[in-house]
Amino acid sequence: MEDFYTIQGEGFYQGHAAYFVRLGGCDVGCVWCDVKESWDASLHPMLSIAEIVSRVKTGKGKIVVITGGEPVMYNLEKLTHALKDSGLRTHIETSGVYPLTGTWDWVCFSPKKFKKPDTSIFEKADELKVIINHKSDIAWAEEFTSKLKPSCQLFLQPEWSKEKEMLPLIIEYVKDNPKWQVSLQVHKYMNIP
Numbered sequence: 351m352e353d354f355y356t357i358q359g360e361g362f363y364q365g366h367a368a369y370f371v372r373l374g375g376c377d378v379g380c381v382w383c384d385v386k387e388s389w390d391a392s393l394h395p396m397l398s399i400a401e402i403v404s405r406v407k408t409g410k411g412k413i414v415v416i417t418g419g420e421p422v423m424y425n426l427e428k429l430t431h432a433l434k435d436s437g438l439r440t441h442i443e444t445s446g447v448y449p450l451t452g453t454w455d456w457v458c459f460s461p462k463k464f465k466k467p468d469t470s471i472f473e474k475a476d477e478l479k480v481i482i483n484h485k486s487d488i489a490w491a492e493e494f495t496s497k498l499k500p501s502c503q504l505f506l507q508p509e510w511s512k513e514k515e516m517l518p519l520i521i522e523y524v525k526d527n528p529k530w531q532v533s534l535q536v537h538k539y540m541n542i543p
C-alpha cells in the first residue's frame with residue numbers, strides 16, 4: 351500500500367529509525383483501526399520484491415518493519431529472505447490471525463478481539479502489544495501472558511482516540527504490574543508517518 355522511512359513509534363523499538371512497508375489487505379475489521387484504507391488490497395499497487403528491497407535500501411536504517419493491513423495474509427518467505435540478504439533486520443507487526451511465514455528478527459504480536467489469533471504465533475512473539483480501548487481489555491491482555499515465551503516484552507497501548515480515558519488506567523496498571531510497559535504512538539505526536 352505504501353512505504354516510508356520513519357521512526358518506529360510504538361513498542362520495544364520505539365525511537366529507532368525504521369523503513370516501513372505497509373502491505374494492503376486485512377480481514378480482521380478492528381472498529382478503531384487507524385489505517386482502514388489498507389483493508390482492500392485491490393486498491394493498492396503491486397510491487398515486485400526487488401522493487402520493495404530497492405526502496406528499503408534508500409533508507410540508512412537497518413530495520414525494516416513489515417506491517418499492513420495484515421501481513422500474515424501473505425507468504426513472506428521470499429520477501430524476508432531478500433531483505434535479510436541485503437543485511438536488513440526484519441520486523442513484523444501482526445495480529446497473528448494466520449500462521450506466520452518468513453524469517454523474522456522481531457515479531458510484534460497485537461491480538462484482536464475481532465478475530466482470534468492462530469495459536470502458532472504464541473511461541474514466535476518477541477513483543478505483545480495490546481490496544482486498550484476499554485478497561486476490560488487489560489484483563490483480556492493478561493490472559494495471553496502465560497501462553498508466550500518468558501522473554502516476550504509486554505506492552506499496553508491506548509487506543510488513540512481514547513487515550514485521555516485509557517492512559518490513566520494503563521499507568522496505574524503498569525505501576526501495580528511492572529512486567530508490563532506503556533506504549534504510546536509517539537509518531538502521532540511528532541506528526542510523522
Ligand SMILES: C[S@@+](CC[C@H](N)C(=O)[O-])C[C@H]1O[C@@H](n2cnc3c(N)ncnc32)[C@H](O)[C@@H]1O
Pocket residue numbers: 376382383384385417418419420421443444445459460479481507508509510511535
Ligand atoms: C495498523 S496495524 C497493522 C498490523 C496488524 N494488522 C496489527 O493489527 O497488528 C499496526 C499497529 O497499530 C495498532 N493500532 C491500530 N489502530 C490503532 C489505534 N486506533 N490506536 C492504537 N493503536 C492502533 C495495531 O494494534 C498494531 O499494533
Ligand SMILES: Nc1nc2[nH]cc(C(=O)O)c2c(=O)[nH]1
Pocket residue numbers: 356357358359360370417418443537542543
Ligand atoms: N512511525 C510509525 N510507527 C509505527 N509502528 C507501527 C506502525 C504500524 O502502523 O504498523 C507504525 C506507523 O504507522 N508509523
Ligand code: SF4
Pocket residue numbers: 376377378379380383384385386388418419420445462
Ligand atoms: S488487524 Fe491491524 S490492520 Fe487489520 S483492522 Fe485491526 S488494526 Fe487494522
Ligand SMILES: [Mg+2]
Pocket residue numbers: 384385
Ligand atoms: Mg500505524
